Amino acid sequence: ETGVTQTPRHLVMGMTNKKSLKCEQHLGHNAMYWYKQSAKKPLELMFVYSLEERVENNSVPSRFSPECPNSSHLFLHLHTLQPEDSALYLCASSHLYPLPSGMSTDTQYFGPGTRLTVL
Amino acid sequence: DAKTTQPTSMDCAEGRAANLPCNHSTISGNEYVYWYRQIHSQGPQYIIHGLKNNETNEMASLIITEDRKSSTLILPHATLRDTAVYYCIVRVGALSGGSNYKLTFGKGTLLTVNP
Numbered sequence: 001e002t003g004v005t006q007t008p009r010h011l012v013m014g015m016t017n018k019k020s021l022k023c024e025q026h027l028g029h030n031a032m033y034w035y036k037q038s039a040k041k042p043l044e045l046m047f048v049y050s051l052e053e054r055v056e057n058n059s060v061p062s063r064f065s066p067e068c069p070n071s072s073h074l075f076l077h078l079h080t081l082q083p084e085d086s087a088l089y090l091c092a093s094s095h096l097y098p099l100p101s102g103m104s105t106d107t108q109y110f111g112p113g114t115r116l117t118v119l
Numbered sequence: 120d121a122k123t124t125q126p127t128s129m130d131c132a133e134g135r136a137a138n139l140p141c142n143h144s145t146i147s148g149n150e151y152v153y154w155y156r157q158i159h160s161q162g163p164q165y166i167i168h169g170l171k172n173n174e175t176n177e178m179a180s181l182i183i184t185e186d187r188k189s190s191t192l193i194l195p196h197a198t199l200r201d202t203a204v205y206y207c208i209v210r211v212g213a214l215s216g217g218s219n220y221k222l223t224f225g226k227g228t229l230l231t232v233n234p
Contacts, residue, residue, distance in 0.1 A: 043224040090162050110162035
């Protein structure tokens with residue numbers, strides 16, 4: 001596997017369910033991100049993890065709970081979601097400053113996304 | 120990060136060059152120009168970025184004007200698979216120092232490549 005992978009690609013869940021989204025990056029990056037893309041809206045940054053510590057939480061409701069056990073894996077735990085939470089959830093990774101020796105870019109690379117439908 | 124302005128949509132014939140413009144008149148000296156594209160319901164794909172020199176890679180070329188207030192993404196031989204929304208993003212890069220993880224996507228340009 002190369003790049004950024006996400007599983008599952010599609011998820012349908014009821015409002016009382018608990019589910020988790022998984023993201024894995026194979027690029028040796030030290031930062032990982034969760035974004036949300038609702039229909040006809042721009043991407044919204046949800047969470048940022050740098051060196052496994054959360055550095056950004058963009059006023060996201062507590063029914064979304066991120067977890068970053070190591071620099072290669074990122075999870076988004078979901079519980080008691082609402083129908084308006086239906087969206088494409090995207091994971092991304094990058095280097096963050098200070099960049100590793102020899103690197104000159106902090107470009108973010110995205111996974112394919114998980115299409116979430118809440119019934 | 121500086122704001123960008125892009126046309127809402129563009130059409131291009133298959134096999135021809137697609138030239139996508141972007142205005143960023145308030146760009147600062149330490150801000151890079153990034154281009155991503157998003158094919159329907161997929162994750163955004165990084166294309167190219169630059170600071171002030173023109174850049175080329177296997178996907179596209181990026182032409183930045185001398186005053187850096189606008190840029191053009193060029194897909195030299197557009198194919199049907201290039202139909203996507205193209206985003207021009209201006210942001211401070213890591214080489215400017217400090218952590219900048221913010222990547223603000225606007226509405227982009229829907230490029231439709233026609234057979």
